[in-house]
Amino acid sequence: xxxxxxxxxxxxxxxxxxxxxxxxxxxxxxxxxxxxxxxxxxxxxxxxxxxxxxxxxxxxx
Amino acid sequence: xxxxxxxxxxxxxxxxxxxxxxxxxxxxxxxxxxxxxxxxxxxxxxxxxxxxxxxxxxxxxxxxxxxxxxxxxxxxxxxxxxxxxxxxxxxxxxxxxxxxxxxxxxxxxxxxxxxxxxxxxxxxxxxxxxxxxxxxxxxxxxxxxxxxxxxxxxxxxxxxxxxxxxxxxxxxxxxxxxxxxxxxxxxxxxxxxxxxxxxxxxxxxxxxxxxxxxxxxxxxxxxxxxxxxxxxxxxxxxxxxxxxxxxxxxxxxxxxxxxxxxxxxxxxxxxxxxxxxxxxxxxxxxxxxxxxxxxxxxxxxxxxxxxxxxxxxxxxxxxxxxxxxxxxxxxxxxxxxxxxxxxxxxxxxxxxxxxxxxxxxxxxxxxxxxxxxxxxxxxxxxxxxxxxxxxxxxxxxxxxxxxxxxxxxxxxxxxxxxxxxxxxxxxxxxxxxxxxxxxxxxxxxxxxxxxxxxxxxxxxxxxxxxxxxxxxxxxxxxxxxxxxxxxxxxxxxxxxxxxxxxxxxxxxxxxxxxxxxxxxxxxxxxxxxxxxxxxxxxxxxxxxxxxxxxxxxxxxxxxxxxxxxxxxxxxxxxxxxxxxxxxxxxxxxxxxxxxxxxxxxxxxxxxxxxxxxxxxxxxxxxxxxxxxxxxxxxxxxxxxxxxxxxxxxxxxxxxxxxxxxxxxxxxxxxxxxxxxxxxxxxxxxxxxxxxxxxxxxxxxxxxxxxxxxxxxxxxxxxxxxxxxxxxxxxxxxxxxxxxxxxxxxxxxxxxxxxxxxxxxxxxxxxxxxxxxxxxxxxxxxxxxxxxxxxxxxxxxxxxxxxxxx
Numbered sequence: 015x016x017x018x019x020x021x022x023x024x025x026x027x028x029x030x031x032x033x034x035x036x037x038x039x040x041x042x043x044x045x046x047x048x049x050x051x052x053x054x055x056x057x058x059x060x061x062x063x064x065x066x067x068x069x070x071x072x073x074x075x
Numbered sequence: 076x077x078x079x080x081x082x083x084x085x086x087x088x089x090x091x092x093x094x095x096x097x098x099x100x101x102x103x104x105x106x107x108x109x110x111x112x113x114x115x116x117x118x119x120x121x122x123x124x125x126x127x128x129x130x131x132x133x134x135x136x137x138x139x140x141x142x143x144x145x146x147x148x149x150x151x152x153x154x155x156x157x158x159x160x161x162x163x164x165x166x167x168x169x170x171x172x173x174x175x176x177x178x179x180x181x182x183x184x185x186x187x188x189x190x191x192x193x194x195x196x197x198x199x200x201x202x203x204x205x206x207x208x209x210x211x212x213x214x215x216x217x218x219x220x221x222x223x224x225x226x227x228x229x230x231x232x233x234x235x236x237x238x239x240x241x242x243x244x245x246x247x248x249x250x251x252x253x254x255x256x257x258x259x260x261x262x263x264x265x266x267x268x269x270x271x272x273x274x275x276x277x278x279x280x281x282x283x284x285x286x287x288x289x290x291x292x293x294x295x296x297x298x299x300x301x302x303x304x305x306x307x308x309x310x311x312x313x314x315x316x317x318x319x320x321x322x323x324x325x326x327x328x329x330x331x332x333x334x335x336x337x338x339x340x341x342x343x344x345x346x347x348x349x350x351x352x353x354x355x356x357x358x359x360x361x362x363x364x365x366x367x368x369x370x371x372x373x374x375x376x377x378x379x380x381x382x383x384x385x386x387x388x389x390x391x392x393x394x395x396x397x398x399x400x401x402x403x404x405x406x407x408x409x410x411x412x413x414x415x416x417x418x419x420x421x422x423x424x425x426x427x428x429x430x431x432x433x434x435x436x437x438x439x440x441x442x443x444x445x446x447x448x449x450x451x452x453x454x455x456x457x458x459x460x461x462x463x464x465x466x467x468x469x470x471x472x473x474x475x476x477x478x479x480x481x482x483x484x485x486x487x488x489x490x491x492x493x494x495x496x497x498x499x500x501x502x503x504x505x506x507x508x509x510x511x512x513x514x515x516x517x518x519x520x521x522x523x524x525x526x527x528x529x530x531x532x533x534x535x536x537x538x539x540x541x542x543x544x545x546x547x548x549x550x551x552x553x554x555x556x557x558x559x560x561x562x563x564x565x566x567x568x569x570x571x572x573x574x575x576x577x578x579x580x581x582x583x584x585x586x587x588x589x590x591x592x593x594x595x596x597x598x599x600x601x602x603x604x605x606x607x608x609x610x611x612x613x614x615x616x617x618x619x620x621x622x623x624x625x626x627x628x629x630x631x632x633x634x635x636x637x638x639x640x641x642x643x644x645x646x647x648x649x650x651x652x653x654x655x656x657x658x659x660x661x662x663x664x665x666x667x668x669x670x671x672x673x674x675x676x677x678x679x680x681x682x683x684x685x686x687x688x689x690x691x692x693x694x695x696x697x698x699x700x701x702x703x704x705x706x707x708x709x710x711x712x713x714x715x716x717x718x719x720x721x722x723x724x725x726x727x728x729x730x731x732x733x734x735x736x737x738x739x740x741x742x743x744x745x746x747x748x749x750x751x752x753x754x755x756x757x758x759x760x761x762x763x764x765x766x767x768x769x770x771x772x773x774x775x776x777x778x779x780x781x782x783x784x785x786x787x788x789x790x791x792x793x794x795x796x797x798x799x800x801x802x803x804x805x806x807x808x809x810x811x812x813x814x815x816x817x818x819x820x821x822x823x824x825x826x827x828x829x830x831x832x833x834x835x836x837x838x839x840x841x842x843x844x845x846x847x848x849x850x851x852x853x854x855x856x857x858x859x860x861x862x863x864x865x866x867x868x869x870x871x872x873x874x875x876x877x878x879x880x
Contacts, residue, residue, distance in 0.1 A: 015280065022287055029260055036252045040245050050198045053175040054182070 085125075086113045093610050112224045116180070119187055124180055139413060142218035142228075143396035144384040150398065154230045155214075162192055164206045165214065166237075167228040169221065172201040180224060188212055188220055202231055250299035251357045257295040258350040264288045265347035285344055289337045292346035296330050300353045316499040318541050322356065324502070325536025332529045342526065343849075345533050348858040352538045355862060359545035385417035386410070388461065402467035410455045410462055418451050418467040425460035429453045442640060452774070473774075497540070497830070505535050505841070512845045523847060531844035535837045539861035543829030546869040551822040554875040559806040560815050567785045567801035571816055572823030574715035575765025578756060578779070579708075581722035581732055583772035584789050585809070586698040590615045592623035593679055593699055597692020605684055605692075607632040607647040608654050614643075616682060619696045642682075653685040666690030700735055707809035708736045714816060716768075721747050721755060723775055752779040760784060770812060787812065818875040825872040829865045836861035 039045070082091040084105035091103045104110040116124055144150055158164035169181065177196070181203055184194040190211030196203045205217055221228045231237075264284045271281055303326060306319030329345040336342035385402055386409045387395050394409060399417040402408070407423055410416055416429075428440035431453045440456045443449055449462055452473035466472070509528045516524035548569075552562045562568060582588050606629045609617035632652075635645030642655015644663070653663050661668070664685030675681055679695035708718050719742040722729045726745035733743030744755065752769075756779040760767040769776065769783035780786030781799040788800035789807075804811040840857050843849050 018280070018283065022283075026260070026287075026291070029256055033253055033256050036256075037249050040248050040252065043241075043245075045248055046241060046244070047197045047199065050178055050196060053178045053198060 084109050086110075108223075108225060115187065115220070115223060119183075121180070121183055121186070124176055139411070140219075140222065140227075140384070141396055142215040142222070142384075144398045145214040145218050145230075147398055150230065158206050161208060161210070162206050163209045163214075164204060166231040167203045167205060167218070167221070168231045169196070169201050169203050170227045170229070171225055172196065172198060177226070181221070181226060184217065184220060188217060191217055203228070247357070247361055250302065251354070251361055254295050254299035254350065254354040254357055257291055258347075258354040261288055261291045261295075261347045261350040264291065282340060285337050285340075288344055288346040289334060292330065292333070292350055295350050295353050296326060299357060300326055300349075303353075303356070316502050318495050318498045318537070321498065321502045321505065321535075321537050322352075322541060324505075325533055326353070328529050328532040329536065332526075332533065343530075345858075348533075348536075348538075351859065351862075352536065355538065356541055359542050359549075399467070402464050404464055404467060406464045406467075408462050408464060409459060411459045412455050412457055415454050416449060416451045416462065418462070418464045419471040420449060420462040420464045420466070422447050422449055423461045423463045425458060427458045427460045428456045430456050501537060501540065505532065508535075508841055508845065515845075516847065520847075527844055527847050527849075530849045531841055534840035534844050534849060534857060536858070537833065537837065538858065539833030539836060539865045540830065542862060543833055543865050543869075544826050546865060547822055547825040547829055547872065547874075550869045550872065551818060551825070551874040555815070555818055558811070558814065558818075558875050559804065560811055560818070560875065561803040561805065563801050563803070568819045568822050569826075570766040570784050571768070571819035573765060574717075574816075575767055575784070576717045576719065576759055576763060577711060577768045577770065577812075578719050578721045578752075578759075578783070579809075580769075580771035580773065580776050581720055581724055581729060582698060584770055585704045585720065585732060585736070586700050587807075588698060588772070589622075590619035590680075590696050591699045592619050592694055593697045594675060594695035595623075595692070597684060597694070601684055601686060601692045603629055604647045604650060604652045604686060605654055605694075608635060608643050608645050608652055611635050611645070612637065612643055616680065616696050620694075650686050651688065654682060657681055657683050659683075660685050660690060664688050664690050668693060700732065701808045703808045703810045705736050707813050708738070710813045711816065716816070718742065720744065721752050721769075721779070723747055723749075749775040749778055752776060753782055755779070756782045770809075787815075814875065821872065821874040825869060825874060829868055832864050832868060833861055836864070 082096055082103045083089070084091055085102040086109035087105060089105045091105045095105060096103060102113065104113065116122065154165050156164045171177070172181070178198060181196045182194050184205070185191045191205065191207045193206040194203055203221075205214075207214065207217060218228045264287045267284050268276075268281065268288075270276070271284075303319050303323045306317060307323035310317035310320055326349060329349045332342075333344040333346050333349070336344050384396055385399050387397050387402070388407045388409055389395065402418050408417065408420070412427070422443055422445050424445065426442070426444045428442050429449060430440050431450070443460070449460075450473060451466075451471035509531050512531050513524050513528040516527050551568060555562050579585055602624050605620055606624060609620045610629060611632055630648045632645040632647045635643060637643050638655070638659060640656075641659035642653065644651070644653040644655075646652070653660050657668065660683035666685070666689045668683060668690055675693065675695045679697035682694045682696060683690055684692040684694065711718055718736075718738060720729055720733055720736070720738065721744050722732075724745055729743045729745035730740060733740060744751075747755070752775070756767055756769055760783065766784040768785045768787060769779045770787040770789060771777075771780055772789045777799040780788065785802065786800040787802045787804065789804050802815065804815070836857060840849075843853060843857075
């Protein structure tokens, strides 16, 4: 059972990383607009690559 | 000739009017705007747009403006940001955005114009963020391109507040995420502890998991939970008791006692309950705030719609485009057809018809001539005019109305939620009970006095109480949305739960806001002759005839002459036919019309028909009452609402409508200007006790809608009106209004039921704590069970359901 002393802290560490990733994503504006990207993915099956989309979402200053 | 009706515009899919049909052409267009948009899209190889399969519902209405002012230095100061790398960035509010195809097309602007780096569209608020190289392309070019595709751009005037708000929203989301992650993991540790409590557990592991819980709960109290302490502190400083006060009290007591028990290694730790509580409360708050945000966004978009530019004619006769803010009284401006007036003034030159719908709600254009007063926000329809500016910009009538919209929205006292009304009593009661518990137990068993008093504070922590209102309201809002009723703020539902006064606008609300043939006195063989003439006309009354007899075989008319304000005459199938106003026709034909027009309703526009010099038929055209209006009004009245009609139309017309709806004459007010409507609503709101509801569809109703305790916009309404409204009905007619009122009553019922549940739980918990019988298991069951009851009760409530017809 003493493996718990390792497993639980490791689990907590993973939680911390996940929370960190979420905070990072939220602050980069990934959750600002939840509607348009859903529509946008409907029509990206084109031969040309958009200059707008190859740089990923843009964070406002 | 009838086959002509089946042609569809290649771009927008609407019917092509007979006059626009090009024989033999593969692509037909309903208007010049659609033709230009199609050409641009086609030339750039973007035909995929038409395969996206979204139904476009409006023809392209290009404004043909030059957008010169977008390049003006003052425009740059106000709206343009530096985006780095020599690029500039601006946010534009785009009219006419509604679907996936729009996103696709607007975001293709970088392909259409060299120098535009990026275009991103946010559908919910119709905001496009354009990034461009100012050295390569002018912003006015970009604006013209958007305009010719049918998306007229306006500078978004809420940029500054937007950045602040976005920061707030993100912080809130982060708090929810963090507290949710912690709550989930704490539950795992708690599950181990409860399993051990029931089935036996070595002390070493018990201690370990208690410390793990302690480590986990600390960040949730200190970071996401801080908002409750901040809220409680500001409430205390303002000497009021807000719902945050008991929550903060419970959180603090639970955390401190739990920490002490962890270190002492005995007694309950309340950490799992606290973490879940923080998470649920934050979620409830987020849901509520999103609704209020939507309303605030609407008001800002409305502000962006007012014209930003005017075409000034200087002494030498040269024309300049200047920002509307720079107009001075006495300046002469030119207004072309399709343009919106930027200032109030007097017509100096030219004759035209103006669409005054913005101010009067009347859809029929009004003729204006030299010397007549015209207002900003009205649209010039037929021919160019010159206007001498009298009240520019902020002092114009429409600016005043918009300001009133904003002010009434701000001034309106927030509805105090039932739970917050109870907060002072609740906190007082809990504190008194805690003191009683402490005093009584100290005389009997001093060692347990403090423990029991704190257990009481924790177990009565008003989790369910604080959740009961937001949960019931957000569940009801979701159900209402599925029924085509969009509720922007939850407090609107609470206000609607008890009956009060409802003001209905006439045009578009009670009536269908279109011209239709309501009465026809005359032989049937005349009908095709009338249609033949009306097919040549773009007058709104002509559309009424066309809609009334869609199947008739139409012969061809020739030698037609139009007289503006009079009628139309021509030769059809060997007959001389004249259709027009009574004065126009009587001057050109003989015959008695008394029998035909005497039965005509006063609210209708009379039209006479003469064939070969004799008057043979009379038609009454008007705005027909919606089929469900009378029944809906009757049902509202039977629920205790006092229904009145407020209209900008003439008193006789409104009185006729009132008779059809079975309303007493004193409840039908005609000839109301937007300001009159506002005053009426404000007067009743201040004098009467119940809620005041304004239902309307135009900008002329917007100020009254914003001032009412609940403003409701109806199907097809103007953008300004919708943004001022708390509730938007997407189904036509008044039946959704009845449904809304009943749903609001039921929602209030659910809220009351929730409050009763949570109070019962708290009473039980308090009783257990006072008798000293709270142990960790009881606390662990009571705390989530109360919240769960409230969640289930809210989610399964049938608040908005199809009402029996």
